[in-house]
Amino acid sequence: xxxxxxxxxxxxxxxxxxxxxxxxxxxxxxxxxxxxxxxxxxxxxxxxxxxxxxxxxxxxxxxxxxxxxxxxxxxxxxxxxxxxxxxxxxxxxxxxxxxxxxxxxxxxxxxxxxxxxxxxxxxxxxxxxxxxxxxxxxxxxxxxxxxxx
Numbered sequence: 850x851x852x853x854x855x856x857x858x859x860x861x862x863x864x865x866x867x868x869x870x871x872x873x874x875x876x877x878x879x880x881x882x883x884x885x886x887x888x889x890x891x892x893x894x895x896x897x898x899x900x901x902x903x904x905x906x907x908x909x910x911x912x913x914x915x916x917x918x919x920x921x922x923x924x925x926x927x928x929x930x931x932x933x934x935x936x937x938x939x940x941x942x943x944x945x946x947x948x949x950x951x952x953x954x955x956x957x958x959x960x961x962x963x964x965x966x967x968x969x970x971x972x973x974x975x976x977x978x979x980x981x982x983x984x985x986x987x988x989x990x991x992x993x994x995x996x997x998x
Contacts (some may be wrong), residue, residue, distance in 0.1 A: 883979075884984050907949040948974070949972060
């Protein structure tokens with residue numbers, strides 16, 4: 850499965866362009882984590898959101914150096930869907946239409962409703978479907994129209 854994004858939108862893989870891309874693939878079975886790898890030339894700041902079945906949680910920021918990976922969730926995956934928002938230091942973004950609460954500094958926010966009223970920002974995250982049986986997953990952020998399987 851491949852997701853592609855270009856500043857402000859996520860489109861299906863056949864629409865690969867020169868913009869920023871996000872490729873998603875199943876990680877090796879030896880680990881049970883949700884990881885993000887940054888293969889771009891810039892540092893990327895990442896926020897993650899998920900639900901435990903009753904409560905939405907958004908948290909960030911992980912700062913991932915160029916050509917580095919970071920584990921965002923340790924252990925077997927508890928949810929089928931995770932949501933990500935990322936931005937690089939040059940203004941590039943990976944975003945979507947699932948709105949969650951965020952803030953400029955480190956955060957862990959319960960709930961996704963009334964972000965502005967509660968003093969938070971409202972940010973569009975893109976959805977990552979890990980499947981019903983996945984125990985681990987890796988999201989790879991890329992640039993330049995290239996996505997690796």
